[in-house]
Amino acid sequence: MICPLANVEKVFDTEHGVVYQCSRQNCYWLEFQGTTTAFKISDLFLFKKRIDAIDIEAMLSESSRSYDFEIVMPFRTERCYLLNVSDILNLREILAGTKFMIQLNSEVKRCLRRGCVIA
């Protein structure tokens, strides 16, 4: 659960999950598969890289049972994700949207900062 004192704003959501930003603790909360996990920004981007790097084609073409799921345990979290192919696709969508919104926010802030100084 997210800390009740946290000052959170929604960054991005899909029907499968949501990411909030906490501007008090400078972190992100990922709600996915009924769990909530906090990430620092660099850890969140590393997590995204890890998820994007999973070889889905291999998972689909290998018939062995051990290829049906991917286990991901991000450092500095207590989470252990057990992901099938559709989970991975859903998670990718959430993380891609989140990253885009974080970058967009940063870009907007940069423009506003300029506006403040020059105007």
Add this chain to the structure above:
Amino acid sequence: MKDLLKLKSSLAEEIENILNAQIKVEAHASALYLAMSSWCDDQGFDNAAAFFARQSDEERAHMLKLFKYVGDRGGRAISPEITNVPTDFESFRGVFEQTLEQEMFVTEQFNNIADVCMKSKDYVTFNFVQWFLEEQVEEEYVARRIIELFDVIGEQGTGQWEIDKHLVKVTFDEA
């Protein structure tokens, strides 16, 4: 929404990625020159062996300079995996020709980095890579001058020994 991205890093992702790619190029150059040093030593070219050992150290220093910059700007520098390091070379002359090729490749890389910096208006990094661009003038000059020794002295008789003796005297004057 608070801008956590800028709190963490001043480097755009694209810039961080190309700098990390260059860290790998420098590390590979360092490993390549070390291999050349070993080969020259084995062939009895003492001075050339020492020359390449020194080049190898220099390339590692270049790598660390980039490494520090990425970290200083809030990015994550990646210690690279080095593969495809040759152990054998065709000839004494070939080693220096490959050196020149390697240095020209590095110059091209830095040109490209400067270009990306310019396009994304990262003049801080643009300024940082100026040092490397200048360094490349010297690197290419020295390699080219040494290759010329092979023609000037000639490899017949004690020629290779003469070349090995003289190549340490090749230096670059800026003025």
